[in-house]
Amino acid sequence: MTVSRAEQKERTRRAIIDAALRQLSADKSFASLSLREVAREANIAPTSFYRHFKDMEELGLTLVDECGLALRQIMRKARKRIEKGGSVIYTSVQTFMEFIESSPNIFRLLFHERSGTTHGLRTAVAREIQYFVVELTDYICAIGYDKESAFAQAEAMVAVVFNAGAESLDAKPGQRKQIARRAVTQLRFIASGAKQHRMIKTKGVRT
Amino acid sequence: MTVSRAEQKERTRRAIIDAALRQLSADKSFASLSLREVAREANIAPTSFYRHFKDMEELGLTLVDECGLALRQIMRKARKRIEKGGSVIYTSVQTFMEFIESSPNIFRLLFHERSGTTHGLRTAVAREIQYFVVELTDYICAIGYDKESAFAQAEAMVAVVFNAGAESLDAKPGQRKQIARRAVTQLRFIASGAKQHRMIKTKGVRT
DNA sequence: AAATTGAGCGTACACGTGTACGCAAAAAAA
DNA sequence: TTTTTTTGCGTACACGTGTACGCTCAATTT
Structure with missing residues (x-):
């Protein structure tokens, strides 16, 4: 049950993207989305976000x-x-x-x-x-x-x-x-x- | 130089409205405007805002x-x-x-x-x-x-x-x-x- | 086997936020 | 004149934010 690094990284990246998309709604635009919120939803630490994206x-x-x-x-x-x-x-x-x-x-x-x-x-x-x-x-x-x-x-x-x-x-x-x-x-x-x-x-x- | 209460209130109200309009720009939507920012621009204390509007x-x-x-x-x-x-x-x-x-x-x-x-x-x-x-x-x-x-x-x-x-x-x-x-x-x-x-x-x- | 790399975490900090609360002072009402 | 009303201020608080820094630990490379 070992996953390659690249694969794992891609998974987390997707988790972030999906988390963001999941949070979008009529009452929540992308602009009103915070890095921490997204990280929380993606089940990663806030600071881990930076391993995948420079910023929001x-x-x-x-x-x-x-x-x-x-x-x-x-x-x-x-x-x-x-x-x-x-x-x-x-x-x-x-x-x-x-x-x-x-x-x-x-x-x-x-x-x-x-x-x-x-x-x-x-x-x-x-x-x-x-x-x-x-x-x-x-x-x-x-x-x-x-x-x-x-x-x-x-x-x-x-x-x-x-x-x-x-x-x-x-x-x-x-x-x-x-x-x-x-x-x-x-x-x-x-x-x-x-x-x-x-x-x-x-x-x-x-x- | 005495101004009636109603008049003064109206002035401040306008100051708030104008302050808000002044802050709108390509990079600053109304949604990204904070109560404190508007109050600052209108030269009133943040809490005074509530005398005129229930909320943003x-x-x-x-x-x-x-x-x-x-x-x-x-x-x-x-x-x-x-x-x-x-x-x-x-x-x-x-x-x-x-x-x-x-x-x-x-x-x-x-x-x-x-x-x-x-x-x-x-x-x-x-x-x-x-x-x-x-x-x-x-x-x-x-x-x-x-x-x-x-x-x-x-x-x-x-x-x-x-x-x-x-x-x-x-x-x-x-x-x-x-x-x-x-x-x-x-x-x-x-x-x-x-x-x-x-x-x-x-x-x-x-x- | 040893060394390197890199994803992810936890802590910590400074900052901006909304708003509750009580006080001052002046206009308005009594 | 005395009392009431109301605008505005200052303080204070709890909270959420972005992100710097250093650590762990497992995958990868040497």
């Missing part, structure tokens, strides 16, 4: 990375669902909302630290969201939009979806369906608005 | 009220500008962006506490934003949309504008114009998308 910010960056990864995986899942047939917009919103319902704290972390108090975290979150936007931009470009309006479209869509997600967090479960439906409507607005603008630009009506 | 949350609610008020005043200003001629969308975005540039901390407070850690503040902010959305909804209804799609439209627009505002906060001054322009584009997408949906519903093409 470094842990925060790690968390944002993980959460961003989770988000990207979700979108991959959405894409697979779409390939199997189904409205792009509806399926995407649906998948996203499921994600938020199943792990609200991950979304909370990203959403809250986006306007957070430490510059490092803020830009890290911004980067994660940019991945999102860029991916969507590429997709829209592939459908035949110029880059600029594709980006505008993608950004607006992400803003709307995130907004719906945030609403969903504090909403009673009964309202969630309605929020999702509204988000779909809003995305359709954006999509057909953009389409119309493209039509105007190319000075022809095309399907 | 009550101060927070007051701040949110004030900031919401400021926001609504801005929109009134925008409406006046519009009456004097000018694109609704462009003028609104422009006014909003000016507001953010001139008092970023007020916007930051609303934006950050929207996803904040205390339920009271969160709902207070949500209410302020709802005012915004509802006003816009009414306006859109008056142009001839049904309530539901008007609301969806308004909400999406506010989401997009707030998103642009948030971007603007961390952007270099040179990028701000571009962000504003993009926001205008995005709002136009939403507007013409919604219009098109209405046209489909009424089964006729109308201007």
Whole structure:
């Protein structure tokens, strides 16, 4: 029953990360998390924390990375669902909302630290969201939009979806369906608005 | 040089509020503000704080009220500008962006506490934003949309504008114009998308 | 087998926090 | 004038915080 050093170290590191994630909630943001609290939850001495992270910010960056990864995986899942047939917009919103319902704290972390108090975290979150936007931009470009309006479209869509997600967090479960439906409507607005603008630009009506 | 009690009390109250607002910045959210810090800045003893507010949350609610008020005043200003001629969308975005540039901390407070850690503040902010959305909804209804799609439209627009505002906060001054322009584009997408949906519903093409 | 490395712990410290309590002094009420 | 009310202050306390420092002890290297 001997474990290698590297393995043990990785375990503890994970314990810290998981402890932090476990403590996040509607009433406890990452910013209001203390090193000692995290260490306690992870069953290590406060000072042992330093063996793994320089300070809380470094842990925060790690968390944002993980959460961003989770988000990207979700979108991959959405894409697979779409390939199997189904409205792009509806399926995407649906998948996203499921994600938020199943792990609200991950979304909370990203959403809250986006306007957070430490510059490092803020830009890290911004980067994660940019991945999102860029991916969507590429997709829209592939459908035949110029880059600029594709980006505008993608950004607006992400803003709307995130907004719906945030609403969903504090909403009673009964309202969630309605929020999702509204988000779909809003995305359709954006999509057909953009389409119309493209039509105007190319000075022809095309399907 | 005698001041009435009520007057003096009001002065101190304002001193506290202003002190709190003064301390808000990119690196200091309301949540990371301590009672003692605020009291220090307001030149009163920590314990005197309690003569005016039950606790920090009550101060927070007051701040949110004030900031919401400021926001609504801005929109009134925008409406006046519009009456004097000018694109609704462009003028609104422009006014909003000016507001953010001139008092970023007020916007930051609303934006950050929207996803904040205390339920009271969160709902207070949500209410302020709802005012915004509802006003816009009414306006859109008056142009001839049904309530539901008007609301969806308004909400999406506010989401997009707030998103642009948030971007603007961390952007270099040179990028701000571009962000504003993009926001205008995005709002136009939403507007013409919604219009098109209405046209489909009424089964006729109308201007 | 001996030496080195490194994760983890316990102690200790200085510091900032919220707030309970009682007192001063001046305005307001009697 | 006397009494009451109320703003504000100072002291005091218990508590949670980040982190410096030195130790142990087992995995790893020599």
